Amino acid sequence: xxxxxxxxxxxxxxxxxxxxxxxxxxGMLFAFAPDETARRHMLAAISPVWDxxxxxxxxxxxxxxxxxxxxxxxxxxxxxLPLMIMLAALIFRGVAFEFRYKSRGLxxxxxxxxxxxxxxxxxxxxxxxxxxxxxxxxxxxxxxGGPFGxxxxxxxxxxxxxxxxxxxxxxxxxxxxxxxxxxxxxxRLLPRLLLAVLAFLVVAFxxxxxxxxxxxxxxxxxxLLTVFPLIGLAACVVLFTAVRRRQELVPFFCGVxxxxxxxxxxxVSFYPYMVPFSITVxxxxxxxxxxxxxxxxxxxxxxxxxxxxxxxxxxVFKGKVDPDAEYH
Amino acid sequence: MxxxxxxxxxxxxxxxxxxHIIFPAFTVGLAAWLAFLEALSLATGRPVYRRLFDFWLGxxxxxxxxxxxxxIVMSFExxxxxxxxxxxxxxxxxxxxxxxxxxxFALEAAFFGVLxxxxxxxxxxxYLVACILVAAGTSLSAFxxxxxxxxxxxxxxxxxxxxxxxxxxDWFAIIFDPVVWVRFPHMxxxxxxxxxxCVAATGAWHLLRDSFKSDARTMLHMGLGLAAVLIPLxxxxxxxVGDYTHDxxxxxxxxxxxxxxxxxxxxxxxxxxxxxGHERNLxxxxxxxxxxxxxxxxxxxxxxGLATFPPSDRPPVLIPFFAFRIMVGCGLLMLALAWxxxxxxxxxxxxxxxxxxxxxxxxxxxxxxxxxTGWFTAEVGRQPWTVxxxxxxxxxxxxxxxxxxxxxxxxxxxAVYALIxxxxxxxxxxxxxxxPVVLPAFESAATNPKRPLxxxxxxxxxxxxxxxxxxSE
Numbered sequence: 012x013x014x015x016x017x018x019x020x021x022x023x024x025x026x027x028x029x030x031x032x033x034x035x036x037x038g039m040l041f042a043f044a045p046d047e048t049a050r051r052h053m054l055a056a057i058s059p060v061w062d063x064x065x066x067x068x069x070x071x072x073x074x075x076x077x078x079x080x081x082x083x084x085x086x087x088x089x090x091x092l093p094l095m096i097m098l099a100a101l102i103f104r105g106v107a108f109e110f111r112y113k114s115r116g117l118x119x120x121x122x123x124x125x126x127x128x129x130x131x132x133x134x135x136x137x138x139x140x141x142x143x144x145x146x147x148x149x150x151x152x153x154x155x156g157g158p159f160g161x162x163x164x165x166x167x168x169x170x171x172x173x174x175x176x177x178x179x180x181x182x183x184x185x186x187x188x189x190x191x192x193x194x195x196x197x198x199r200l201l202p203r204l205l206l207a208v209l210a211f212l213v214v215a216f217x218x219x220x221x222x223x224x225x226x227x228x229x230x231x232x233x234x235l236l237t238v239f240p241l242i243g244l245a246a247c248v249v250l251f252t253a254v255r256r257r258q259e260l261v262p263f264f265c266g267v268x269x270x271x272x273x274x275x276x277x278x279v280s281f282y283p284y285m286v287p288f289s290i291t292v293x294x295x296x297x298x299x300x301x302x303x304x305x306x307x308x309x310x311x312x313x314x315x316x317x318x319x320x321x322x323x324x325x326x327v328f329k330g331k332v333d334p335d336a337e338y339h
Numbered sequence: 340m341x342x343x344x345x346x347x348x349x350x351x352x353x354x355x356x357x358x359h360i361i362f363p364a365f366t367v368g369l370a371a372w373l374a375f376l377e378a379l380s381l382a383t384g385r386p387v388y389r390r391l392f393d394f395w396l397g398x399x400x401x402x403x404x405x406x407x408x409x410x411i412v413m414s415f416e417x418x419x420x421x422x423x424x425x426x427x428x429x430x431x432x433x434x435x436x437x438x439x440x441x442x443x444f445a446l447e448a449a450f451f452g453v454l455x456x457x458x459x460x461x462x463x464x465x466y467l468v469a470c471i472l473v474a475a476g477t478s479l480s481a482f483x484x485x486x487x488x489x490x491x492x493x494x495x496x497x498x499x500x501x502x503x504x505x506x507x508x509d510w511f512a513i514i515f516d517p518v519v520w521v522r523f524p525h526m527x528x529x530x531x532x533x534x535x536x537c538v539a540a541t542g543a544w545h546l547l548r549d550s551f552k553s554d555a556r557t558m559l560h561m562g563l564g565l566a567a568v569l570i571p572l573x574x575x576x577x578x579x580v581g582d583y584t585h586d587x588x589x590x591x592x593x594x595x596x597x598x599x600x601x602x603x604x605x606x607x608x609x610x611x612x613x614x615x616g617h618e619r620n621l622x623x624x625x626x627x628x629x630x631x632x633x634x635x636x637x638x639x640x641x642x643x644g645l646a647t648f649p650p651s652d653r654p655p656v657l658i659p660f661f662a663f664r665i666m667v668g669c670g671l672l673m674l675a676l677a678w679x680x681x682x683x684x685x686x687x688x689x690x691x692x693x694x695x696x697x698x699x700x701x702x703x704x705x706x707x708x709x710x711x712t713g714w715f716t717a718e719v720g721r722q723p724w725t726v727x728x729x730x731x732x733x734x735x736x737x738x739x740x741x742x743x744x745x746x747x748x749x750x751x752x753x754a755v756y757a758l759i760x761x762x763x764x765x766x767x768x769x770x771x772x773x774x775p776v777v778l779p780a781f782e783s784a785a786t787n788p789k790r791p792l793x794x795x796x797x798x799x800x801x802x803x804x805x806x807x808x809x810x811s812e
Contacts, residue, residue: 069414077437081429088418091737109400320450
């Protein structure tokens with residue numbers, strides 16, 4: 012039961028990172044849109060699905076709360092200020108979808124809110140991952156690091172890295188969903204973003220070696236872990252050629268593969284810890300009565316159903332966008 | 340956590356919850372109404388239902404967006420501000436809120452996209468199904484939230500572990516607790532009545548302005564009619580909620596009644612200014628025997644006063660006392676309006692009574708006020724407990740949070756919410772004011788069933804005949 016919910020939690024986080032990742036990425040790229048038409052195309056590329064995408068964040072938080080309440084309580088309270096700022100950013104970004112079409116004079120404000128909100132949300136999520144990798148100050152299951160315990164150069168570096176990664180996903184989505192201006196922009200940016208992501212990974216790796224992080228020892232001890240980075244590298248190569256051949260859907264899936272590889276690397280190097288290296292999966296797990304209550308209803312029926320109708324919705328909105336015909 | 344930080348955390352939670360609850364209170368009812376309109380429109384083919392649907396869909400879109408983003412904040416605050424609560428009650432509250440997310444949140448979020456953007460991409464039956472699923476999602480969401488909140492009000496089906504963690508022993512008892520089944524309908528009906536009054540008020544407004552008269556009439560009739568049926572039902576459930584409070588949360592009940600000392604027979608305080616310092620009421624107007632009658636359905640029952648409880652176990656009196664009276668006042672006012680309005684509709688005199696149209700128009704916030712004050716009564720009355728009788732609010736907070744941290748987040752939320760609430764209200768007002776306009780481009784494309792579905796996904800290079808986007812701005 013614990014393993015089941017660990018896997019589901021992992022999947023929910025991965026799905027969130029990929030799905031909201033691409034729409035946050037489009038949000039950041041939104042700032043580079045040449046004109047209103049391109050902006051409309053970009054928005055239309057994500058507006059029917061962003062809401063569902065963001066739900067996976069709530070999914071992850073709910074599974075954490077229900078199945079691993081100790082981690083939920085420790086992590087969320089330790090990251091108090093960054094999370095509050097991330098929530099404010101997500102609010103701005105969420106209302107911008109509705110508000111920018113309803114307003115003329117203040118449209119620039121909502122545009123800034125949309126792009127800025129996406130940027131801040133992505134940046135803070137990256138910082139959180141960085142802080143986790145570096146290790147939060149936790150003693151006897153209690154956080155003792157203070158309000159800015161998460162803040163470090165390494166965390167900030169990871170924040171930048173995740174933004175770049177989200178942009179990569181977003182650009183991949185744009186080449187698939189849009190045409191002309193914004194597709195052009197995406198094709199132009201993709202190789203640069205890829206290089207930037209690779210550069211970040213190298214810098215992060217070197218920085219981690221320099222910081223002598225515990226996670227690094229695990230990597231050096233178990234060379235099998237390199238399987239995932241190699242898959243990621245292969246995806247990079249495919250992405251590069253896809254952009255040169257101007258294939259429309261391949262770049263997005265390459266981005267997904269890169270993220271999945273990075274995520275798997277992290278997950279495998281942390282396991283069995285959930286908050287590295289202080290709280291294990293077993294420490295954090297809810298009593299069996301809670302886990303099985305969630306399993307028999309949610310795990311067995313609702314989650315598969317959710318995946319199915321998420322796919323249905325993506326199927327409904329497949330193909331190129333036509334913002335003029337679609338917007339209400 | 341130091342005292343100021345605790346107080347700030349409570350203010351922050353109360354503030355974010357109050358902000359959030361406004362939108363579900365509206366969208367739960369509105370989603371159901373939209374599904375109903377779409378079904379009517381499919382069944383009868385009358386264009387009025389389609390116009391009303393499109394009109395309210397735009398408003399639903401804005402309200403739903405605000406509800407979603409403010410709801411996300413709530414799902415994090417359990418961990419950020421109330422981490423002890425999360426750690427100790429996670430095994431029970433976590434799965435319940437998890438079910439809300441899994442069954443409801445995901446459903447409404449996914450099909451909301453189809454509702455807003457998918458009209459031309461899916462067959463009409465599928466669109467209706469999407470409407471129904473969104474409505475089902477919002478209702479399910481309300482259900483799980485009420486199950487969870489009711490457990491905090493009246494915790495059952497658990498044992499306490501050594502480390503203070505609540506371990507569930509009987510999920511059936513938790514979900515099928517009688518408390519849930521009076522509180523959920525009470526909340527659910529509140530949402531429907533709130534929506535009904537918003538619809539009726541909008542109809543009255545347009546009738547007063549002489550615009551969209553036939554649509555306005557339909558809205559007014561539907562809204563008042565629905566409210567006329569639902570409010571008596573709501574009063575019944577309100578009474579049942581009172582019964583559970585009387586039996587299970589006597590301190591809350593005494594606070595609502597501003598009853599300081601045991602009384603037999605008890606009188607009912609209609610209005611007063613409670614003075615907690617001296618444990619008495621100033622300027623009291625009360626009716627003898629009525630208190631016993633309301634509480635126990637007898638004229639001579641003994642009713643418990645607040646002084647029975649040690650001061651550390653008493654809720655603050657002023658907020659539940661006044662909030663309850665405001666809620667009941669709004670309810671009775673709405674009942675009078677709905678019944679009199681329905682009478683006027685039946686006798687065909689409604690539109691000549693301009694003062695009544697004005698009154699109906701002005702009544703649009705009553706449902707929101709009643710919902711909010713009802714929530715205050717329930718939540719403030721529960722203090723000083725977070726989990727009634729088990730876990731004090733002061734012990735539920737994140738231990739190491741400092742007041743500067745909470746103050747910062749509170750300021751951030753206050754600013755962000757004020758901004759988006761202001762603009763949300765402005766944009767909803769503009770949509771309401773514009774009325775159910777017929778969009779030519781929209782209508783022709785949508786009413787032509789032969790239009791191939793694949794075309795709508797076609798080239799973005801082809802401009803629509805009349806850009807719907809321009810009309811909709």
